[in-house]
Amino acid sequence: MADVNSQPDARRDVSGTVLVVDDEPELAGMYAAMLEDRHTVRTATSGEAALRQFTSDVDVVLLDRRMPDVTGDELLDVVRTEGYDYQVAMVTAVEPDGDVTELAFDAYVVKPVRRRDLRDVVAELLLRSEYGAGIQELLRVASKLAALETRNDPADLADDEDYQRLLRRLARLQRASRARQDELLDRVEATTLFRDALQESREGWQ
Structure with missing residues (x-):
């Protein structure tokens, strides 16, 4: 485990x-030991210490929401507004409610968290970091919906306008994603047809 002043070991x-x-500190150390x-x-045990650790080589940030100096929500806002290309998971005792719809996290984990679950979340976020912006936004919205659905009664969500707004946004993103995939496939097909036609022409010249 590295402290806030340590540097990564490139040999690992x-x-x-x-x-x-x-x-x-005990929780931060425990999560570090799991990973x-x-x-x-x-590790950083305060919001101010975390800000000093926001460097270009960070890939995933695990954020507690409730901290006395700078909250996890405020740190998340810094990550997004400053353009840091991090995948962020909120790891918190705060149950998700309507306010999570306004937070741009990539995953939401409610404490206590098991070792296997934490490792799976980090692995998933590292995989997501390879996706384009559109897919990342789609997954971000899906994560918000999953957080709300896991911790709230379906009957309550049926009347929750924030939740319904997220559902509509997810549907729009899914349609856009399918349209982009179709466009890409059309381009690939057109390129293949052009290549085949060119090859046939060359064979005809011989």
Whole structure:
């Protein structure tokens, strides 16, 4: 586990750098221990310390929402407004409600969290980082819906306008994604047809 002043060891065979942010040192250390056999892990036990760790080599940030100096929500806002290309998971005791619809996180995990679940979340976020912006936004909305659906009664969600708005947004993003996929396939097909036609022409010249 690395402290807030440590540098990653380039000799380690790891996948991605994870920044764990939690104002409880014991929890931060526990999460780091769960991950450090697979990833380079840094920890920060305050919002201010986390801000100093926002560097270009970070891939995933695990954020506690409730911290006394700078909250996890505020840190998430910094990540997005400053253009950091991080995948962010909120790892928190705060149950998700309507306010999560306004937060641009990539995953939402309610404490306590099991080792296997935390490792799976980080692995999934590292995979997502390879996707384009449109797919990442689609997955972000899907994660918000999953957080709400896991912790709330379906009858309550049926009357929740924020939840319904997210559903509509997900549907729009899915349609846009399918349209982009169709366009890409059309381009590939057109390129293949052009290549085949060119090859036939060359064979005819011989």
